[in-house]
Amino acid sequence: MANHGSLRDSQELNLVPAYDADRPALPVAAIYGANASGKSxxxxxxxxxxxxxxDSQARWLPDEPVKRRPFLLDHDSRREPSSYAVDLLIGGVRYVYGFSAGDxxxxxxxxxxxxxxxxxxLFEREGGAVTFGASLTxxxxxxxxxxxxxxxYLSAAAQSGHVVLSAVxxxxxxxxxxxxxxxxALPTTGSLTAAVFDFFEETGIARAEELLAAADLGVHGLRASQDADPRLIRSAQEVWKEPMPTEISDELKAVIMQSMSKSLRFVHRVGDxxxxxxxxxxxxxxxxxxTLVTWALLAIARGTQLWIxxxxxxxHSLLTARLVKLFQSAExxxxxxxxxxxTHDSSLLGTMLGEEVLRRxxxxxxxxxAANGASELYPLSDxxxxxxxxxxxxxxAGSYGAVPLLPGGAFEDMVEHYWGAHGKAVSA
Structure with missing residues (x-):
């Protein structure tokens, strides 16, 4: 990716294992950095x-500008296109797909x-002209x-049902x-509830109760409300899945989500x-x-990516470590x-209960x-x-960078200046 937000220059998040040849790609990657460093x-x-x-073919309006966010701290980047590319492994075959966009x-x-x-x-495009490789049938x-x-073009090909390109x-x-x-938004719109019910269909409600019990949250179970309409649950599940069905209006979607948000019950017990x-x-x-563990389990069941x-x-750090462990296990x-x-959670860089959470x-x-406001993404393996x-x-200790660098005593000096300005001396 290049020329997006603070990512002025081309940056790469490489998920190819550096120390383990048993897997074609890393199951987990954690990104650390100070506030406003560019993690988000x-x-x-x-x-x-x-x-x-x-959405570009199905939902963007014909005359709508491309809502990109170029680097804004120099004049050249504002005018240059933003670029994005990914490596994919589909059915054991590697694909590289990308595009660059102007305003x-x-x-x-x-x-x-x-x-x-x-x-x-398979194909290459410049402006409105697309050329095809012989292997794209x-x-x-x-x-x-x-x-x-x-x-x-990839979005348009999916809309027209091209088999190979639709798979990508x-x-x-x-x-x-x-x-x-x-x-x-998830807990209040009902998307949380729809995701949970979708998960229940495959694994059963007992498994979700185990997940809550394992987290020691004080919740002893989950139930669907007795007045929940099964048809409403199914409609909400369809709304929840992207892309949204075109035949469902925004008004109907809002009604479904509001209703769904009231159809899941958390069981608490006090005595009997x-x-x-x-x-x-x-x-x-x-x-x-x-929410996170439901999405994580759905990703694991489908073999897809989850970015958080x-x-x-x-x-708590132990819960985050448990979430990571789900993806780390080949079994x-x-x-x-x-x-x-x-994350800012540095404890994930160490060991928890004698186990390594993240690998090198x-x-x-x-x-x-600080000089130009551009962010750099780099691995620990460097x-x-x-x-x-x-x-x-x-x-x-700052050995890898990506930590806040504050002048010594800056906060203390600011507070002392405040009290001094109000006629109150601060003793050492």
Whole structure:
């Protein structure tokens, strides 16, 4: 990705294992950095990329500008296109897909495959012209006819039902990104409830109760409200899945979600008496844990990606470590689902209860250059760390960068100045 927010120059999050050849890709990657360093920008850049893939043909208006966020702290970057690309593994075949976008149109787009490690061009686009490689069979012209200046050819091909390109589109469509905005919305819109019910269908309610009990949240079980309409649950599940069905209006979607938010009950027991509370009555920690673990288990069941910004919000470190452990296990995660998250929780860099949480090649840092405001994304492996090294201590000591650098005594001096200005001396 390049020229998105504070990511002025091209940055790469490489999920190829550096020390383990048993897996084709890392199951977990953690991104550390100081406040305002650019951690969330990495998430938002990927979120924009996914949104363009999913929605540019179906939902963007024909004359709508491309809602990119170029680097704004120099004049050249404001005018230059923003670029995004990903490596995908689908059915054992590697694909590389990407595009660059200006303010009004998609300027370039490309898709390559690497069967038996040999590059094959599926398509390349410049402006409104698309050229096709010989290996891309099937109906290709239909998508080119409906493609607009501000929409992606891949999105148009998925809309027209191209088999090969739809598979790439579906793989990207399945990625879930949870940021602060979606985290706050989930428990109140009913999306949390829909996700939980979807999970129940495959694993049963007892498993979800185990997850809550394991987190020691004081919740003894989950129940559907007796007045919950099964048809409403199914409708909400369909609304919850992206892309939203075009036949469901925003007004109907809002009604469904409001109703769904009241259909899940959390069971609390005091002595022999049982109390049923709604999601709105529960703590942020309970809702966060249930939301994240539900999405995590759905990702593992489907072999897809889950990205979480600030994974440690409202969660104890041990719960975050447990979430990470689900993805680390080859037995529990046989389809290779991936968890990528940002965090300030340095305890994840160490050991918990005698176990390593994150491996050396799963740790990344983001640091912003104070001189030009541009962020750099780089891995711990650049520092050639030894196995068993105390990464937490070295990180907090500033050995890897990506920590806040504050002048010594800055906060104290500010408070002393405040009291001095109000005629009160502060003794040493």
């Amino acid at each position: 920008t990495v998430m938002k850049a990927y979120q924009f990329f996914l949104g363009a893939v999913r 009004r149109a998609i300027e370039e787009e490309w898709l390559y495959s690497y069967p038996k490690a040999r590059k094959r061009v 099937g109906e290709r012209a239909a998508a080119e006819r409906i493609m607009r200046a501000n929409s992606l 589109w579906e793989a990207l469509r399945a990625v879930v990104v949870i940021d602060d905005e979606t985290r706050q 008496e049982e109390f049923l509370l709604t999601a709105e009555d529960e703590s942020a920690g309970t809702k966060t844990w249930l 910004d600030e994974v440690d919000v409202s969660l 529990l995660n046989p389809l290779g689902a991936q968890l990528v998250f940002t 090649d799963q740790i990344w840092f983001v640091e912003k250059d 520092f050639k760390p030894r196995k068993g090294e105390n990464f937490e201590r070295r990180y907090l």
